[in-house]
Amino acid sequence: MSVANQRTDLIGVIRKARENLPGDPAFGDPLSVSGPGGPQAVARAADKLVGDTPSAAKEIGLGALQVWQAMLERVGRGKGSEPITVMFTDLVSFSRWSLTAGDEATLEFLRRVATAIEPPIVDRGGRVIKRMGDGVMAVFLSPDAAVRAAIAAKRQLTALDVPGYRPQMRIGLHTGSPREIGGDWLGVDVTIAARVMEAGGNGNTMISQTTLDALRPDTLADLGHTARPYRRGLFAAPLSGVPEDLKIFRLDGA
Incomplete structure (x- = not known):
């Protein structure tokens, strides 16, 4: 499992799949997670635990946070939805x-x-x-x-x-x-x-x-x-x- 988690081809497939998910497919970089909000806070905490090493599990987690942030925006609790x-x-x-x-x-x-x-x-x-x-x-x-x-x-x-x-x-x-x-x-x-x-x-x-x-x-x-x-x-x-x-x-x- 740990070997598969580090496979670059698998990581690439998951990153590509994130482009079709709601929200920002680049969620997880320093710019996207440095602001206030639940998904940003969770992403920052997770980054401290797992570090900068790319992994399939990390990409899956970021994808989930990406969708969470997009859902918050739709109900007016995120950013970019109010005048x-x-x-x-x-x-x-x-x-x-x-x-x-x-x-x-x-x-x-x-x-x-x-x-x-x-x-x-x-x-x-x-x-x-x-x-x-x-x-x-x-x-x-x-x-x-x-x-x-x-x-x-x-x-x-x-x-x-x-x-x-x-x-x-x-x-x-x-x-x-x-x-x-x-x-x-x-x-x-x-x-x-x-x-x-x-x-x-x-x-x-x-x-x-x-x-x-x-x-x-x-x-x-x-x-x-x-x-x-x-x-x-x-x-x-x-x-x-x-x-x-x-x-x-x-x-x-x-």
């Missing part, structure tokens, strides 16, 4: 300023930016997923909370006084069903959110049609903002990774 609003932020002309400001001033400024914009995100139910130099990626369960956080974060940012630089931030919001893997969020909806932000030019807050449709009818009015259609410049390149039929809107005053 998530993704936020991307980016400081305008930051790189140009930082080249002359120097490393020490740049680091101090980024700390001040984090102190200014991250509390409004967290206070409104958002979760900062990662920091990317002068920007952040965050996720929200509520699109209304995401819009409120975006407006509040930009208001906080404008209060920062920086010699030789006027902080401005563009923000992009898009609502979809990305998948959480290893503490990060992946999928086409994440890409779309980043591209929506890129349409923000010199400090605009942009939201996709999907996010706008998901807002409560009175949210923007309560905030004193309106959504105006974004029109790409005549000679501007199309936003890659964004469906052609997806409309983008600019929040006036945001």
Whole structure:
């Protein structure tokens, strides 16, 4: 039995069979099991017991966990099944300023930016997923909370006084069903959110049609903002990774 368990041809057959099972056929690698959840926790524990050595039994076990995770997603207890609003932020002309400001001033400024914009995100139910130099990626369960956080974060940012630089931030919001893997969020909806932000030019807050449709009818009015259609410049390149039929809107005053 132990010899058969180590046969590479048998292991290959089982791995091939996993491609036809529900869920992620690569379940078991460090990326897929590092996040929260029952199947991930069991996979991590099993890996400590059996180690990295490939075996037929290990592949069968991972296949079962793969199906378990897929079943959880179908009933809403996993990841990727509920609407998530993704936020991307980016400081305008930051790189140009930082080249002359120097490393020490740049680091101090980024700390001040984090102190200014991250509390409004967290206070409104958002979760900062990662920091990317002068920007952040965050996720929200509520699109209304995401819009409120975006407006509040930009208001906080404008209060920062920086010699030789006027902080401005563009923000992009898009609502979809990305998948959480290893503490990060992946999928086409994440890409779309980043591209929506890129349409923000010199400090605009942009939201996709999907996010706008998901807002409560009175949210923007309560905030004193309106959504105006974004029109790409005549000679501007199309936003890659964004469906052609997806409309983008600019929040006036945001």
